[in-house]
Amino acid sequence: MSASAELGEQHPAGGVGHRVPAGRAALSGLLATALGIGVVELAAGALGAMPSLVISVGDTVIDSVPGWLERAAIAALGTNDKPVLLASIALVAALLGVGTGVLAARRFPLGAAAFVLFTAVGVAAGLAAPDASAVLTVLVGLVGAAVGVLALHLLLRTARQEVARREAVPDASPTADRRGFLLLAGATAAAAVTTGVGGWLLTGRERLTAVRAAIRLPRPFRQAGPVPAGADLEIPGLTPLFIPNSEFYRIDTALRVPTIDPAGWQLEVRGMVDRPFTLTYDELMELPQIEADVTLTCVSNEVGGDLVGNARWQGVPLRALLERAGVQQGATQLLGRSVDGFTAGFPTITALDLEEAMVAVGMNGEPLPAAHGFPARLVVPGLYGYVSATKWLSAIELTDWDVDGYWIPRGWAKEGPIKTASRIDVPRPGSAVAAGRQVIAGVAWAPTRGIEGVEVRVDDGPWQQAELAERLDVDCWRQWYLPWDATPGRHVIAARATDGAGEVQTDERTPVAPDGASGYPVIEVVVAD
């Protein structure tokens, strides 16, 4: 920097050269950080053999926050928890970038060191990811840091030259002075956006769509029965009997849906078994399959909530796999392991008792969608998803009861049977209801036990028996309705279900933690005159 040396003044922090205005320094740091991240994300997307470092940092945050905080975040943010976490990471990165820029403007080596430090954090998080190639992750991290440091250097140098020129020729037009820096800043921003977006697009989603489209599900040897007429009442506003895949609720800890190529995927059956074995996707698809209609529920579903759905699943019965492996004495727990590190465990006896417990490969007549566990997941009727429904399954491990699945140390119950529950869908709470003949309708579920009755109470009136839709299966929810002569004014409507064991849904209100919410669903509606 000869220009600076000539015009040099003693820099307050000890360096020689012109002081870069704080705004320019901050912007330089921000853009250099963005470009460094963009380059890393592009490489991650294009290479496929290393994870996105941004996603890895997010995963590390998710895995290391205490259970109560994770629960509170899910409670407060619902399914927005992932976008909020990613936005927070972006904000922190932006702030660190700004700080680094300001620091580098004073002492460049310190700024560069800060860059290397952030990269090291990202690389460390990336190395913890299950699908990481260590060499590539470190290498790409180094390249990202180098690009960031170089961009920072160029931006700051341009900004400094600008100041120097202005001091040398005070009368020169200020716009001409600024052009160099702004051009470089604009180019850096464009490169950051292009690489970042490119990396995101390259994550393999497109390819997976093609792979899924080419898969033909085999014909199950035991098909689910035809849907009885009258099982779906088709009342406007009432939840349909089957939830389409695109609308099925999604709950998991994966910041980015794993995109698994079935060609390289394997399912291991291992642990306390006499004959452990491994299946490829093709081998799994060749085994005899069943079909079963099963309602899946999340333990985080509030009373009246929508983290519940019914689908027709297809797959290989767990029992067949366990018989082939030979379960040993004392193997009281079946632990599903996911490629993303998630685990969920439930009593082995449940898998042996329930014919419908399966390694599912199909959902509503299609190969599993990526978000719902492609290429394979577990489906076990009667258990909340957090103890049973492992998506992106990589292993079925037979263990004793001491091993804990992902959510257990985070404050959730070791056993997760689904509580008998009901929900009022019609009328919508807060909707305008006209006086006269109306209908109150909803769904009720008690998977494995079935629903035998639903009662509805309006205000302080008596409990009235609702009409039930035809039964599809004990593992599925059942629709119900009650004709209602709506009178003007405010009304409180409650419902309660009775399951196949004769147990009436409890009115005792409990929160979702540790073992699922309970209590009657209650809605309030105002009927117009």
Ligand SMILES: Nc1nc2c(c(=O)[nH]1)N[C@H]1C(S)=C(S)[C@@H](COP(=O)(O)O)O[C@H]1N2
């Ligand atoms: N790999 C993996 N599988 C998982 C989870 C997860 O976080 N990771 N969440 C479980 C939980 S808590 C639920 S409720 C169900 C939800 O399944 P769905 O997203 O297909 O509705 O998946 C289960 N399987």
Ligand SMILES: [Mo]
């Ligand atoms: Mo869940």
